[in-house]
Ligand SMILES: O=c1ccn([C@@H]2O[C@H](COP(=O)(O)OP(=O)(O)O)[C@@H](O)[C@H]2O)c(=O)[nH]1
Ligand SMILES: O=c1ccn([C@@H]2O[C@H](COP(=O)(O)OP(=O)(O)O)[C@@H](O)[C@H]2O)c(=O)[nH]1
């Protein structure tokens with residue numbers, strides 16, 4: 001349906017690469033929905049071009065320039081910059097329903113069935129499972145909801161300093177009210193859970209539909225040897241790196257095959273590091 | 275109500291100490307329910323005596339000797355020993371409803387309201403939040419359910435080698451069917467979650483009702499300086515030890531005040547290490 005969309009966000013070139021991989025993974029699995037990328041004003045021109053190839057709509061969101069409620073609130077809460085930007089997805093009112101996905105997620109199969117769910121549907125967060133993880137959620141764009149969220153956010157702040165805290169405080173009946181708003185965990189499988197309860201991953205993980213590279217280390221923190229098809233290390237200590245090697249490789253394979261050529265084309269002769 | 279009970283399990287003297295602390299914590303918060311301890315045949319006599327002081331009923335369960343379905347099944351699945359023993363709680367048919375609690379849990383307030391819930395109610399497991407954690411759960415004793423569980427267990431095994439795997443496979447609609455069977459996470463708060471999402475703990479943790487010392491390191495892995503009121507280290511590497519110091523201290527304070535005197539009395543002159 002053309003009035004339904006997957007939405008992601010990237011305020012930096014690195015997160016933009018994540019968004020490209022996510023977008024390609026959705027295309028590869030034949031989504032029938034529109035793809036929307038919200039970007040910050042600092043994303044480089046060639047990156048925007050590539051995003052424009054992969055996504056149906058690329059929209060620059062700059063809460064600092066917007067002159068609306070978000071702008072005013074942000075003056076009081078400069079710490080909540082990226083959070084305010086993410087909340088901007090509610091203003092996409094030319095869509096009747098959307099699924100937000102973090103730029104560090106990647107789909108492993110078609111997930112269009114998520115649009116059968118209502119706002120606010122999301123999967124549990126493995127750290128505190130009565131909170132939902134805000135890396136994947138179903139929502140209904142609405143300027144009214146957007147304003148309320150911004151007001152709530154500026155008045156109450158965020159208990160975790162990010163959008164997940166705000167969204168959980170605002171949609172605060174998620175844990176107790178309606179089981180249909182609990183997305184199965186396989187729609188937002190974080191690498192952390194693979195290791196914290198390995199037997200469950202072995203039992204249920206083969207049905208994974210969305211991988212979420214949650215945490216400090218992102219796929220783009222690594223590098224990739226395209227010739228040999230192997231992922232190279234990063235500079236962080238081993239215990240801070242919990243990305244599953246298979247999913248990590250999958251991300252890089254998709255990047256090398258479907259994103260890198262677009263970037264090389266967009267950057268042409270200008271300096272560019274993959 | 276006298277036909278409702280909290281039930282725990284201890285097959286060793288160490289877990290028996292945990293059970294004593296749990297039992298005392300329930301008494302301290304004025305539960306109106308009966309307290310039942312299932313124990314293995316190897317729990318020492320003086321420990322049984324102390325359990326008998328704290329609990330209304332102490333029942334020795336020895337699936338190896340029982341000659342029932344569990345016995346037969348266990349011959350084929352000797353690996354599932356403690357699991358089979360835990361499932362034994364379903365045979366407590368002189369109670370109409372029970373709440374099982376691991377011996378490594380401790381209550382921080384009265385939780386009798388759990389008896390308003392139906393089988394099988396439990397809180398999400400932080401490792402894989404579409405599974406429930408089997409450290410705290412509401413159930414309805416029934417010989418029929420017990421037999422079915424034992425059969426299921428012997429035919430399918432357990433994906434994690436323990437009772438949590440079996441119970442999640444058997445009660446397999448928990449994640450998707452009825453939100454009232456999702457106990458709030460504060461009824462089974464594992465120390466692991468305190469560190470994996472600290473802001474959420476700070477936001478919601480003050481309402482904690484049950485602490486669960488899940489994992490390799492248990493409160494009794496430490497020692498306690500009664501004079502100074504401080505908990506002393508254990509021999510495990512620091513990254514394997516994630517018990518919250520406040521809760522750990524609370525456990526030991528309860529142990530020193532209400533359990534140790536009973537043990538000293540029961541052991542009399544015989545050798546006894548606290
Ligand atoms: O500097 C940033 C940080 C975050 N994000 C967006 O906000 C999401 C949430 O942040 P992140 O995924 O890093 O948090 P985590 O999932 O690791 O908690 C990202 O996926 C991006 O879509 C962004 O665009 N720029
Ligand atoms: O040797 C054992 C192991 C376990 N248990 C019982 O089974 C429960 C589950 O085991 P544990 O708490 O060690 O597992 P965890 O919660 O750490 O996964 C314990 O609390 C006890 O009630 C027992 O009696 N003896």
Ligand SMILES: [Mn+2]
Pocket residue numbers: 102103104105135212213214215
């Ligand atoms: Mn993320």
Ligand SMILES: [Mn+2]
Pocket residue numbers: 376377378379409486487488489
């Ligand atoms: Mn336990």
